[in-house]
Amino acid sequence: xxxxxxxxxxxxxxxxxxxxxxxxxxxxxxxxxxxxxxxxxxxxxxxxxxxxxxxxxxxxxxxxxxxxxxxxxxxxxxxxxxxxxxxxxxxxxxxxxxxxxxxxxxxxxxxxxxxxxxxxxxxxxxxxxxxxxxxxxxxxxxxxxxxxxxxxxxxxxxxxxxxxxxxxxxxxxxxxxxxxxxxxxxxxxxxxxxxxxxxxxxxxxxxxxxxxxxxxxxxxxxxxxxxxxxxxxxxxxxxxxxxxxxxxxxxxxxxxxxxxxxxxxxxxxxxxxxxxxxxxxxxxxxxxxxxxxx
Numbered sequence: 001x002x003x004x005x006x007x008x009x010x011x012x013x014x015x016x017x018x019x020x021x022x023x024x025x026x027x028x029x030x031x032x033x034x035x036x037x038x039x040x041x042x043x044x045x046x047x048x049x050x051x052x053x054x055x056x057x058x059x060x061x062x063x064x065x066x067x068x069x070x071x072x073x074x075x076x077x078x079x080x081x082x083x084x085x086x087x088x089x090x091x092x093x094x095x096x097x098x099x100x101x102x103x104x105x106x107x108x109x110x111x112x113x114x115x116x117x118x119x120x121x122x123x124x125x126x127x128x129x130x131x132x133x134x135x136x137x138x139x140x141x142x143x144x145x146x147x148x149x150x151x152x153x154x155x156x157x158x159x160x161x162x163x164x165x166x167x168x169x170x171x172x173x174x175x176x177x178x179x180x181x182x183x184x185x186x187x188x189x190x191x192x193x194x195x196x197x198x199x200x201x202x203x204x205x206x207x208x209x210x211x212x213x214x215x216x217x218x219x220x221x222x223x224x225x226x227x228x229x230x231x232x233x234x235x236x237x238x239x240x241x242x243x244x245x246x247x248x249x250x251x252x253x254x255x256x257x258x259x260x261x262x263x264x265x266x267x268x269x270x271x272x273x274x275x276x277x278x279x280x281x282x283x284x285x286x287x288x289x290x291x292x293x294x
Contacts, residue, residue: 171204
């Protein structure tokens, strides 16, 4: 009977994406198994709340409450107690996030610190680290965005980037950074940036020389043999080259948090466009000066 409930819900909500359906189905099955019941709609709200309290992660608890509410609403059943519990958990989540924001705010370096570090990397000939930090600082990228193929001719640039699936850097009189692989590509599409930076161009060319590769393409993230780093290792790999082993998320928090006035809204829009993240998400999740209240 429980399977019929979730199937009926999906049939009545055909616009749900496959990923959303998958997430809802996983939550539904987890809650049904947790309570050992045949009908989620028929389960008392208080019993659902008691069962969900056994889950440690508050975000997981909210997801289970959500699916229970969706099913009950689908069958026009009451959800008032579940809604009260969901709002209580959300307040707990926001309190935890605010505490983490305060901790980050006290410990993260400033934008100026990151810029000094970037300059030192260039002067010290740490060209791979310079390229990584340059893109983190100026394009607010995530880890996946830095899985880059560096090419030295336009044909490879067109084949691997314009017509392909790779993130590509081509350095010349005008540098080109093209992104096909990043978290929100399905929403924002391919991103291409052309920019002038003599330091970046020289760093890219020097880095290619350092790799001493016979191939016409070089991976920015590679091991000592020039082999591309796998996706599972990218996060830890990148932290080897950042200031104080910061994450890409930390770099973005520093960038967003320096925007404290409405007159700087254009800067916030620029970060949003380059990163591929909505302005509301940047403000709520990355601005360490903004406390979450809802």
